[in-house]
Amino acid sequence: MIEVIDLCKNYGERKAIQNLNFKISTGDVVGLLGPNGAGKSTTMKILTGFMAPTSGVARICGYDVFEHPIEVKKRIGYLPEIPPVYLDMTIKDYLNFVFDLKQVDPQFKTDFVVKSLQKTQLVDVKNRLIKNLSKGYKQRVGIAQALVSNPEVLILDEPTVGLDPKQVAEVRELIKELRGQHTIILSTHILSEVQATCNKVIIIHEGRIVAQDDIDKIERLNQGAMTVSVRTKESKALENGFQKLPSIVDIEKITGTYYRLKFSARDNALDDIARIIIDSGAGLVELSPQNENLEDVFLKLTYGEQKDVQV
C-alpha cells in the first residue's frame, strides 16, 4: 500500500531524513514516533506530495508520489500539523468544498459528508462558522476534512496536539474505529498514543529509522526490564538493602520516602523489595511496577542508554 525506498530530504546542508525504507500494508495503523525535529513531518509531507524528496522513491497504492502526484492525492486524506481550515466558511460548506476538491464521484457527496461529520461528532455544529470554533473543534474539522473523501490512506500529523484529555481520548477512539477501513499513518511524540492506537510502529531519530516492527515485538525488545516505584511511611536508609537485590540496575532516591528502582529482570524483585521494607520497619505505602516498556525502548533508541534519562 505504502512503500518508501531510500528516501532522503535535505534542507540545504541539513539532512532532515536519510535513507528511510519502510513498507506499510493495507489496513495497518502505523505510528511514526520520534522526538521533535526527528523528520516525522518531513516524511509525511513527502508522502502527501506536498514536498519533493531530494532522492529516493515513495509509492502510495502503487503510484509514485513524484511521478503521479494527482493520482496519489486522490487517494489520501491528510491532516497537517495546523488544520487547514477556512475560517470564514461553515463546517458543512468546508467539507463540501474539500469533497469536491478531492474529485470523488459526486453521488457519494451527501453520504460521505454526513459520515465524516458523524465520525468526528460535528453534526450539531455543522452550520457554525469555523472561526467561532474552539481549537479542539478546529482540530476535529481537520480530521473530518481528511476523512471526507473516504480515502484509502489517511496521513495524520500529530492528530491529538492541542486537545484536552477527553478529546484526546475521543480522537484515539476514532482512530481505533477507522482501523481496517483505511491504512493510517500517524505521527506523534507521545508514546501512549502509539500504544493506544497503532499496531505497528516506526521510530525515527535524527532522520533515520532506528526501529520498525509490530508494537508487541518492539515492546518485547525490552522485555524483563522493569521500573518500580516504592513509597514508605517513614524515612529510613534502604539503599543498602536494595543494593543487594539480584538484578538491580539503578537506585534513584527521590525523597527520603520515595525511590525508583530499575531492574534488568523481573524474577522475584517485588517480593524482595517488600521484604526489605517491612524488615526495616519503614512501613510499605506503595509498591508499583511500571510497564512503560515502549517508552524505555524509545528512550534507549533515541537518546542512547543513558541511565539518568528522565521523561
Place this chain on the structure above:
Amino acid sequence: MKHIKPVVVVFKKELRALFLSPLFYFITFLATILMGITYAVSIWNFSQTLANTMLTMLGGSSQQQNIHYVVFVPHLSLLNLIYIFVVPALAMRLISEERKNRTFDLLLTSPINSTQIVISKYLSLVVVNFGLALVSLFYMLISLRMYQFELAPSLLALLGIFLCGCSYAAMNLFASSLTDSAMISFFVGIVLNISIWLIGGLTELIDQPIFKAVFDQVSLNAHLQPLIEGVVKLNGLVFFASVIFIFCFLTERVIESVRWRA
C-alpha cells in the same frame, strides 16, 4: 473536462468567499460614491460647456464638446485608480493569506496542480474587475437617456481600463505568491501597478532608438491610448495578453517552487 473541474471548484470557493464577505460590497459602495461625485461634476461641466457653445456659437475645440472626453475619460481614469488600489487588496487574500493560515497546504495536497490553482484564483479576480466595470458602465447607460451619443468608443475605452485591471490582477497575484505577509504583498502590488505606468516615461530619458522603441512597446499608456480613443490595435491586445500570461506564469512557478524550497 477532467482538468476544468478542480478549477471550477476553487473558483467557486473564491467567489463565495468574496461575495459572502462584506469586503466586496464595501469596495463597490466606496467606488460608487467616488464615481457618483466625479460623474455629477463632469456631467454638469459638460452641460455648461454645451450651453455656452450654443449661446456663443463659437464652436470651441471639438474635444470639449464630446461627452466621451469630458465625462467618460475622467470617469474611467477614476475606475483605473480604484483598480490600482482595490485589486492588490483582493489579491493579497488569494495566496498570501492562504499560506499564512496554512490552508494552502490543503490545496497542495489535493488533486489540483499549480496551474489550475493560479487559473482559478486569477479568474476570481477578473470577475471582481468585471463587476466594478459593470458599475461604471451603469453611468454610461444612464447618460444615454439624457443625451444622444455614440456608445461604442466609450465601451472600447472601458474595455481598455478593464484590461488594465486584468493586468494588475496578474501582477498582484504574483506579488501575493511571493510572501506570507498580506501587508507586504499589498504594497508590492501597488508598487507594481504604479510602476507599469511609469516605465513608459523612461522613453524620454533614452536616446538610443532601439531602447526607445523597446520602452515604447512596454509602456501601458502607449497601448491604452488607442483604446481610449476608440481604436482597437492588435499589438495593444497582445501587450495586455502578454503581461497577464507572464505574471500568471511566474505565479505558477513560485507556487510550484514551494515544493522544492519548503
